[in-house]
Structure formats: structure tokens, C-alpha cells
Amino acid sequence: ITCQGRVKMKLKEIVGAGDRVMLVALPVLVIGVALNLLSPDWFAVGGVWSPAFWCGAVLLGIGLVGWLWSVALILLHVPRGRFITGGPFRIVRHPLYLAIGLLVLPGLGLMLNTWAGLPVGAAIWLGSRLFGGSEERFLAEKFGGDYQRYRERIFIPWL
Numbered sequence: 570i571t572c573q574g575r576v577k578m579k580l581k582e583i584v585g586a587g588d589r590v591m592l593v594a595l596p597v598l599v600i601g602v603a604l605n606l607l608s609p610d611w612f613a614v615g616g617v618w619s620p621a622f623w624c625g626a627v628l629l630g631i632g633l634v635g636w637l638w639s640v641a642l643i644l645l646h647v648p649r650g651r652f653i654t655g656g657p658f659r660i661v662r663h664p665l666y667l668a669i670g671l672l673v674l675p676g677l678g679l680m681l682n683t684w685a686g687l688p689v690g691a692a693i694w695l696g697s698r699l700f701g702g703s704e705e706r707f708l709a710e711k712f713g714g715d716y717q718r719y720r721e722r723i724f725i726p727w728l
Contacts, residue, residue, distance in 0.1 A: 594693045628679065635664055661725045
């Protein structure tokens with residue numbers, strides 16, 4: 570993909586392991602939505618304005634900020650071949666997966682009065698652990714010692 574003829578964007582570098590991560594999460598999402606529709610009372614967590622709702626609002630807010638910030642950095646730097654070490658990437662190696670899997674989906678679920686977002690988010694996080702290694706290898710090959718130094722200094726290295 571070419572942006573205004575100047576920057577050649579490699580879609581695989583932008584997406585990373587996201588396609589495979591979503592293959593892990595998709596069945597959990599479909600099953601969760603179906604079960605939630607069939608038996609909403611079983612999934613209820615307290616309704617609107619409950620403590621669960623407010624917890625979900627906080628998770629969703631933090632997650633959306635982190636996700637949008639990460640997406641902006643990726644779209645700005647990856648097509649130019651730059652290594653991203655700032656913003657949310659200063660805290661964790663995979664902020665997109667963290668934001669969506671552990672913050673946005675669980676938060677949205679709680680706000681919608683269902684705990685179904687928790688297993689879907691957990692599936693995304695699990696998929697990122699299963700397939701994130703390919704991203705790690707690609708970055709190590711492309712950025713060498715810079716990537717190793719980055720891994721050693723991020724705040725939460727296991728995410």
C-alpha cells in the first residue's frame with residue numbers, strides 16, 4: 570500500500586500477529602454473544618450505574634486512550650521503518666493487545682451489564698501470548714540490539 574506515493578506500507582508489519590490472535594478470540598466471542606443472548610440473566614453484573622458499570626467505564630476509558638495512542642504511533646512510525654519505544658510502548662511491548670484484551674472488551678462488557686467481555690478479552694490476551702513470538706522475532710531481526718535494550722527497559726516486560 571502506498572500513501573501519497575512516498576511511504577510504502579507493509580500490511581503484515583502493521584497487523585503483526587493480530588490476524589492470528591483474532592482467530593483465537595473469535596470463537597470465544599461468538600459463543601459468548603450467543604450464550605449472553607440466550608441467557609442474559611446469567612451474565613448480568615449489576616446493571617447501569619452499579620459499581621461494575623463504573624469499573625467498566627474506567628477500564629474502557631483507559632483502554633481506549635491506550636489503544637488509540639498505540640494505533641496512532643503504529644500508523645505514524647511503522648510505515649517509515651521506525652522502531653516505536655515511546656508512549657504506551659514504553660510501558661508494555663504489546664499495548665494494543667493489552668488495551669483491547671484486558672481493558673476495552675472487559676470494560677465494555679461491564680458497562681453493558683455482562684461479564685462476557687472478560688473471557689473474550691482473556692482469549693485475545695492468550696492469543697497474543699501464543700502468537701506474539703513471531704512479532705518479537707521480527708523486531709529482533711529488524712532492530713537487533715536496539716530491540717534487546719528496549720525489552721530490558723520497559724516497565725512491564727511480561728505483557
